[in-house]
Amino acid sequence: MIAITHMMVLYAFYNISWACAATEAVLFNLSFALIGVGLWFMVRFSDLNEKSWPELLFIHLSVMTAVQLIWILPVYGLLKLIFREMAGYLLFLNETIAIRVVTGIILYTVVVSLAYLIVNLKKLRNQQLQQAELQTLLKETELSMLRFQINPHFLFNSLNSVNALILVNPQKAQEMVVNLSEFMRYSLESGSKPLSTLERELEHCRLYFRIEKVRFGDRLKVVEEVHPELVHHPVPAMILQPLAENAVKHGLSDLEEGAEILIRCEPSDNGMAQISVSNPYDPFASGKRPGTGTGLRNLRERFMNLYNRDDLITIIKEHNWFVITLKIPYS
Amino acid sequence: MEKIRCLLIDDEAPARDLLRHYIRKSGLVEIVGECSNGLEAVRMIHELQPDLLFLDIQMPKINGFEMLEILQEKPEVIFCTAYDAFAIKAFEMHAVDYLLKPFSEERLLEATTRTTDRIRNRQPSAVQPYHKLISEGTAQIAGLTKLVARTGSKITVIPLDTIHYLQAQDDYVLVVSDLGNHLKEKTMKFYEEHLPADTFIRIHRSYIVNIKQIKNIYLFGKETWSVVLKNGSEIRASQQGYKKLREMISG
Numbered sequence: 001m002i003a004i005t006h007m008m009v010l011y012a013f014y015n016i017s018w019a020c021a022a023t024e025a026v027l028f029n030l031s032f033a034l035i036g037v038g039l040w041f042m043v044r045f046s047d048l049n050e051k052s053w054p055e056l057l058f059i060h061l062s063v064m065t066a067v068q069l070i071w072i073l074p075v076y077g078l079l080k081l082i083f084r085e086m087a088g089y090l091l092f093l094n095e096t097i098a099i100r101v102v103t104g105i106i107l108y109t110v111v112v113s114l115a116y117l118i119v120n121l122k123k124l125r126n127q128q129l130q131q132a133e134l135q136t137l138l139k140e141t142e143l144s145m146l147r148f149q150i151n152p153h154f155l156f157n158s159l160n161s162v163n164a165l166i167l168v169n170p171q172k173a174q175e176m177v178v179n180l181s182e183f184m185r186y187s188l189e190s191g192s193k194p195l196s197t198l199e200r201e202l203e204h205c206r207l208y209f210r211i212e213k214v215r216f217g218d219r220l221k222v223v224e225e226v227h228p229e230l231v232h233h234p235v236p237a238m239i240l241q242p243l244a245e246n247a248v249k250h251g252l253s254d255l256e257e258g259a260e261i262l263i264r265c266e267p268s269d270n271g272m273a274q275i276s277v278s279n280p281y282d283p284f285a286s287g288k289r290p291g292t293g294t295g296l297r298n299l300r301e302r303f304m305n306l307y308n309r310d311d312l313i314t315i316i317k318e319h320n321w322f323v324i325t326l327k328i329p330y331s
Numbered sequence: 332m333e334k335i336r337c338l339l340i341d342d343e344a345p346a347r348d349l350l351r352h353y354i355r356k357s358g359l360v361e362i363v364g365e366c367s368n369g370l371e372a373v374r375m376i377h378e379l380q381p382d383l384l385f386l387d388i389q390m391p392k393i394n395g396f397e398m399l400e401i402l403q404e405k406p407e408v409i410f411c412t413a414y415d416a417f418a419i420k421a422f423e424m425h426a427v428d429y430l431l432k433p434f435s436e437e438r439l440l441e442a443t444t445r446t447t448d449r450i451r452n453r454q455p456s457a458v459q460p461y462h463k464l465i466s467e468g469t470a471q472i473a474g475l476t477k478l479v480a481r482t483g484s485k486i487t488v489i490p491l492d493t494i495h496y497l498q499a500q501d502d503y504v505l506v507v508s509d510l511g512n513h514l515k516e517k518t519m520k521f522y523e524e525h526l527p528a529d530t531f532i533r534i535h536r537s538y539i540v541n542i543k544q545i546k547n548i549y550l551f552g553k554e555t556w557s558v559v560l561k562n563g564s565e566i567r568a569s570q571q572g573y574k575k576l577r578e579m580i581s582g
Contacts, residue, residue, distance in 0.1 A: 114456075153389075156413035157343065160432035164349035215343045255391055283490070 002029055020089045027075045028100075028112060035067055036111045043115035058111065068104045072097070084174055139305060150187050151245060151295075154212075161214050176214055183207045190237035195331075198265060198273060199231040201240040206243050207262070212248055219258025220248065226265045233273040235328045242295040243277040243324055250322060251279030268327055276325040283320060296324075332512065334361040335447050338379060338397070340372045341387040341411065346432065350385055353439045359447055369393035373486060376402060379397070383407045385430075388418060388468070388505050393479055393488065396468035401481040407450055409442050418468065427462045466521060475525045480504055480513035487513060491530070495544045495560050497522055499537040507564070532579055534572030542579060 006029060010021035042063070051059070076093060083089050158180055163175035186204045190196065202224070209222050244261070251259035261279045268274035296315075303312050307329060316323045337360045340349050347365050353361055363379045366372045368391045376384070384406050388395040399405060410429040413416050428442040461487040478489040493509040504522060505523045523533045533539050546558045548568070551557035556568040558576070568576060 152414040156432050157346075160349065160413060160434075161343065161345040163353075163433040164345035167352050168345075168348050215345060217344055252391075 014092060015268060016089060016092060017086075020079075020083055020086065024075075024079055027078060028071075031071055031075055032098075032104075032107055035071055036107075039063075039067070039108070039111050039274070040115045043112060044119055064108045067108055068101060071104055071143055072100050075202060112182065150184070153243065157215060158211050165214070172214070176211065179207055179211050187190075187238060187241075194237055195234055196237040197231065198226075198233045198235050199274075201235055201237070201266075202226065202231075204238075205240050205244045208244050209248075212252075216248075216252055216258065219255075220252055220257065221260040223262045225263070229267060230265050230273050233328065234331060235273065236302065239299060239302070239326065239328075240275065240277075242299055243275075243326075246295050246324070247277050247279035247322070250281040255280060255282050271330040273328045273330070274325060275328065276323055278321055278323040280320055281317075281322045299326075335359070335383055335450055336361050336363045336381045337383040337385060338363060338372070338380070338381040338406075339365040339385045340367075340369070340390070340398075341369045341385070342390045343387075345520065346387065346411070350439075350526035353436050354385075354443070356436075357440055357443065359440070359443050367391075369395065370486060372398055373401060373481075376406065377484065380404075381406050383409065383446060385409050385411055388412045388415065391453070396465050397479045399465050401479050401486060403481075407446050409446055421467055421504060422497050466517070475522075475527070478513075480506065480515060482513065487511075489513065491526070492541070492543065494531075494541050495562055495564065496541060496566055497531075497539040498566070529579075531545045532572070532575055534568035534576055535566070536569070538572075540568075540576075542567065542576070543547065545576075548573070548576065 004025070007021045007025040010016045010024065011018060017023075076097075079093060080090060158176070162173050162176050162180070165176055183204065186200070186207070206222075209220065213220050240263075244263070247259075247261045251261055259280050261277065263275070263277050265273060265275045300310070300313060303326075304310060312327045312329075314325045316325075339347050339350050339354075339362060341350070344367075347367075351362060351365070352393060354360060360383060361525065363381055364375050366375050367385050368380045370392045371382075372386075372476065377499070386395045386399070386408050389412070389487065390398075395410065399408065410418070410422060410427065411432060411434075413432040419429070419431070427506055430439060430442060447462045476490070477491060478494070479549045480487045480489060487510055489506060489508050489510055495509075498505040500514070501520045502516070504519060506515055514553050519533065519537070519539065523529070526539065530543060531539050531541055538551070538558075540558060540560075544562070546561050548556055548558050551567065554570040556570075556573040558566050558568050560566070
């Protein structure tokens with residue numbers, strides 16, 4: 001296309017013969033096409049992007065000069081050799097040498113710019129891909145972090161209880177250490193085993209309550225109502241214990257007389273399991289405690305990540321009772 | 332030498348067991364009583380007049396800081412807490428004694444010795460600098476979700492949504508709520524900073540209003556507005572205060 005335009009221009013405006021025009025167009029454009037490929041590889045495979053501006057300018061100026069020389073000189077030589085008998089054309093060649101140099105500069109700039117554009121677009125696309133991968137990775141890490149969440153307050157208070165029990169009731173201290181270890185083990189394992197069963201989750205909760213009972217004594221009472229059909233229902237690991245912890249925090253830490261916590265699991269519509277944890281609470285209580293809210297927020301985020309739905313968790317506060325209900329799809 | 336008398340305040344029985352065991356063994360101080368929540372503690376402190384408190388922060392009803400706040404005579408305190416980034420920072424900053432659960436016997440002896448020495452030598456009590464710690468503690472750890480006020484021997488817990496407005500009165504702040512009028516030994520600035528900013532607005536040098544209690548507002552005089560509350564009382568708003576109110580209500 002370019003070669004044909006080139007030829008037409010020569011023929012129409014400069015009164016050059018068909019033969020001369022065609023040969024010149026083919027030679028100039030073909031040779032520049034070859035040079036262009038060279039330039040593309042230069043941009044594509046060199047580390048030009050890492051060089052400083054002055055360096056880059058110097059390189060491009062040198063390469064451009066070299067390109068002019070290896071492009072115009074051989075073609076001129078060849079043309080002069082082929083059409084050595086046509087004085088008019090030879091004169092034309094000599095007169096237009098400046099135009100050819102300018103054209104060369106423009107062509108060089110265009111080809112190099114295009115090459116840069118393409119290379120950078122490719123890089124951008126790669127970066128976007130990498131970013132997307134990173135995002136997925138981040139999400140996975142985040143999920144396992146959310147699962148891990150062990151309340152430091154709980155941990156240190158429990159260790160303090162162990163410390164006390166060693167003095168007053170060593171056997172109970174041993175029991176407590178074993179319970180605490182099992183509790184921790186399940187919590188840590190959930191990092192690599194994101195899916196658990198309702199039964200295992202309930203067992204983990206019982207462990208938690210056993211530990212807390214040492215701290216709170218008779219103030220903590222737990223009632224479980226579990227539909228036997230549901231024990232093998234698959235549920236995400238570490239979803240029940242945060243609710244139990246929440247119930248203890250509000251139902252117990254704030255109520256001096258203690259509280260009865262009710263855990264109820266029953267089948268729901270569409271094969272979902274409905275799990276609810278209820279506790280009484282003191283509306284005038286000490287307000288937010290360290291870590292309050294994070295447990296529930298984590299759970300919401302996990303549900304959003306897992307099921308992409310925000311209607312599976314409901315919270316009701318009524319008559320000084322706090323009820324949180326989860327619906328777990330069968331997966 | 333007369334023994335220093337202390338009171339243990341912790342809602343967890345094992346934690347009290349441990350404290351009692353270590354303290355008795357050390358013989359450094361005498362335990363005059365134990366209690367498991369802040370309200371009970373206020374009563375016992377009044378009755379027993381202990382010199383020193385071993386005080387847990389997280390407790391039912393009112394927390395350790397809120398309890399200290401309403402005490403007129405503040406004994407020396409050794410704070411006990413399991414994990415609380417803010418509290419620990421504050422304790423360090425105010426150089427008060429504290430125990431991080433679980434703590435060692437040595438740590439307890441160290442803290443107790445230091446505090447009893449201070450009481451014996453009648454050094455300027457560390458309690459006075461507590462003032463700021465207590466304010467910060469109540470606000471930051473518990474979050475101001477209620478105010479605890481004391482009139483004589485009566486302690487009132489004032490939930491925030493029952494508050495109509497707060498009014499500056501010399502060195503005090505008058506809290507007007509459904510539960511009556513209570514004086515708090517605090518500054519308007521403190522409440523302006525720590526009450527939830529979406530509900531409580533400083534509308535005047537002397538007033539902070541609960542916007543949920545506002546019935547209407549009218550222009551009262553030059554650059555002064557009158558805010559009528561649902562209970563019928565009227566308070567003033569400055570031009571600036573009125574602007575804040577309008578932004579809050581329309582936004």
